[in-house]
Amino acid sequence: MNRRVRRWFFLICACAIFGLFVSAVRQMPTFGHYRGPYGDILNRETVYERHITDVVTAVNFDWRGIDTLGEESILFLSVIGTLVLLRKPSSEVNDSHDENDTADKRKGREIPLPSAATRVATLGLVGPLVVFGLYIVAHGHLTPGGGFQGGVILATAPLLVYLAGDLKSFKRIANHETVQIGEALGLLGFLILGLPGMIRGGAYLRNVLPLGTSGHVFSGGMIAPINVCTGVAVSAGLVAVTYVFLEHTLETRLRGRR
Amino acid sequence: MLVLQATILIFVAITATAVVFTRQPVRQVVGLSFYGIILGLLFFILQAPDVALSQITIGAVALPLMFMLSLAKIRRDAEERKRREESEHRREAA
Amino acid sequence: MSLLPYIVAVWLFLVGLYGIVTSRNFIHLVMCLAILQSSTYVFLLAVGYRIGAGPPVFANVPVGTPAVDPVVQALLLTDIVVEATVVALLLSFAVQVHRNTATLDPEKVVELEG
Amino acid sequence: MNAWLMGADVLLFTLVPCGIAVFRGNAIERLVALEMAGIVQTILLVFLAEAFHRPSTYDLALAMALLTFGGGLVFARFLERWL
Numbered sequence: 214m215n216r217r218v219r220r221w222f223f224l225i226c227a228c229a230i231f232g233l234f235v236s237a238v239r240q241m242p243t244f245g246h247y248r249g250p251y252g253d254i255l256n257r258e259t260v261y262e263r264h265i266t267d268v269v270t271a272v273n274f275d276w277r278g279i280d281t282l283g284e285e286s287i288l289f290l291s292v293i294g295t296l297v298l299l300r301k302p303s304s305e306v307n308d309s310h311d312e313n314d315t316a317d318k319r320k321g322r323e324i325p326l327p328s329a330a331t332r333v334a335t336l337g338l339v340g341p342l343v344v345f346g347l348y349i350v351a352h353g354h355l356t357p358g359g360g361f362q363g364g365v366i367l368a369t370a371p372l373l374v375y376l377a378g379d380l381k382s383f384k385r386i387a388n389h390e391t392v393q394i395g396e397a398l399g400l401l402g403f404l405i406l407g408l409p410g411m412i413r414g415g416a417y418l419r420n421v422l423p424l425g426t427s428g429h430v431f432s433g434g435m436i437a438p439i440n441v442c443t444g445v446a447v448s449a450g451l452v453a454v455t456y457v458f459l460e461h462t463l464e465t466r467l468r469g470r471r
Numbered sequence: 472m473l474v475l476q477a478t479i480l481i482f483v484a485i486t487a488t489a490v491v492f493t494r495q496p497v498r499q500v501v502g503l504s505f506y507g508i509i510l511g512l513l514f515f516i517l518q519a520p521d522v523a524l525s526q527i528t529i530g531a532v533a534l535p536l537m538f539m540l541s542l543a544k545i546r547r548d549a550e551e552r553k554r555r556e557e558s559e560h561r562r563e564a565a
Numbered sequence: 566m567s568l569l570p571y572i573v574a575v576w577l578f579l580v581g582l583y584g585i586v587t588s589r590n591f592i593h594l595v596m597c598l599a600i601l602q603s604s605t606y607v608f609l610l611a612v613g614y615r616i617g618a619g620p621p622v623f624a625n626v627p628v629g630t631p632a633v634d635p636v637v638q639a640l641l642l643t644d645i646v647v648e649a650t651v652v653a654l655l656l657s658f659a660v661q662v663h664r665n666t667a668t669l670d671p672e673k674v675v676e677l678e679g
Numbered sequence: 680m681n682a683w684l685m686g687a688d689v690l691l692f693t694l695v696p697c698g699i700a701v702f703r704g705n706a707i708e709r710l711v712a713l714e715m716a717g718i719v720q721t722i723l724l725v726f727l728a729e730a731f732h733r734p735s736t737y738d739l740a741l742a743m744a745l746l747t748f749g750g751g752l753v754f755a756r757f758l759e760r761w762l
Contacts, residue, residue, distance in 0.1 A: 231579065273643065365525075366528050458656075487600050496593055496596075499593060499596055526645055529649045619733060
């Protein structure tokens with residue numbers, strides 16, 4: 214199929230999709246007039262039943278917990294896929310690094326270290342970022358946030374260390390084996406946390422911990438531990454993915470420098 | 472409130488179009504980052520702070536970094552291949 | 566106004582699809598896919614929205630305050646984070662294709678494969 | 680309609696020049712426009728959190744403020760070095 218035929222085919226199909234979509238939307242409740250019962254029931258009952266003030270987190274890790282487990286395994290699998298695809302082929306391991314380095318220098322692309330101001334500002338930001346990430350994970354059931362967002366923020370911290378020009382420290386903080394183990398443990402923790410509910414004769418992921426006072430950090434039963442597991446899995450996954458990309462891109466270039 | 476929603480929705484549509492029609496990947500990554508900012512704002516205006524936080528954290532550092540790393544990797548591969556071909560060429564000529 | 570969010574959602578879908586159909590570069594294609602995916606975000610949030618309601622967070626407000634639908638938000642929130650790792654997977658495919666075929670153009674790759 | 684919402688309305692339109700500069704203009708201009716958009720968005724998030732009377736959503740502005748620096752650094756380093 215050549216280029217022009219494909220474009221015309223796309224245009225015809227696009228018009229058809231647009232028409233069908235508009236006619237479908239006209240049957241739906243108009244924008245701003247939500248009338249499904251589920252949202253209202255959840256908004257009314259969650260605070261009483263689960264002692265959690267952020268209903269979205271409650272839906273994620275309690276009412277719809279098994280779905281989130283599925284989502285997290287998608288995340289896990291795509292991280293594993295990336296790691297497998299980008300692992301070093303054995304023929305390239307003994308590539309002649311000297312040749313690469315001279316080639317870089319010849320093109321005027323040797324690596325200058327970032328200025329001292331950038332380094333100080335970036336490394337100074339790492340501490341607050343870690344604290345903020347932990348806060349977002351820990352307060353997931355109270356304010357907007359939770360394991361997913363907090364995990365991403367935590368993953369950003371080692372990346373900042375790399376961006377400050379310190380690949381060595383990045384490798385020390387985010388040791389590849391540790392990160393992979395953390396990734397696996399995060400998902401495993403989620404899986405295991407579902408079991409006590411079954412042992413007590415209920416459903417998978419059923420709450421077994423005391424609910425506590427709503428509005429306090431220690432409330433909501435199982436949600437806080439699941440949140441922490443998710444945070445570990447997400448942050449480890451993102452760091453692992455970035456690590457393999459970095460290793461592929463930078464390894465030879467940085468070897469000559471230090 | 473209505474003005475805010477309508478404006479941000481139109482912004483999202485325009486920005487997405489601009490990102491798609493930017494054909495050069497390096498330029499497009501910057502555009503995509505801007506699109507992420509606008510999208511996060513839309514989520515917040517539609518009363519979804521959790522989703523907006525998700526979008527902000529992903530769109531700020533993680534996604535651009537991945538795109539940039541793969542672009543750098545691809546460029547490096549291309550250069551390496553070119554160099555190898557050149558040296559082979561030289562060897563054949565000699 | 567009542568149709569605008571839905572129109573924007575389908576516009577994002579079609580624009581993203583157009584980008585994928587006419588793409589000459591795998592990296593460009595992945596970014597178009599990200600845009601296509603964002604159409605679902607806009608659509609679902611538009612479905613769950615209610616005029617005059619607040620976010621479904623009752624940290625500082627009493628229970629019973631009108632709030633928008635939390636279910637669609639929970640769907641999106643995980644999806645956005647998962648999307649990032651899926652994008653990484655797709656990018657590593659693109660890197661691998663470039664290494665094996667020395668091109669990023671989908672059509673040329675098809676030609677090389679035969 | 681309160682003052683914060685009106686402020687947010689006005690501030691939203693300051694994103695238009697940022698958007699134009701992000702898609703046209705050279706590498707440095709695009710980067711600066713993106714950073715500017717990040718700053719505007721941080722302020723916008725504060726305004727909107729105040730307008731909606733939800734103090735718990737200030738977290739978003741904080742996250743944006745912390746992360747936009749890292750994002751700028753990503754682009755600066757990669758555009759400088761490789762691309």
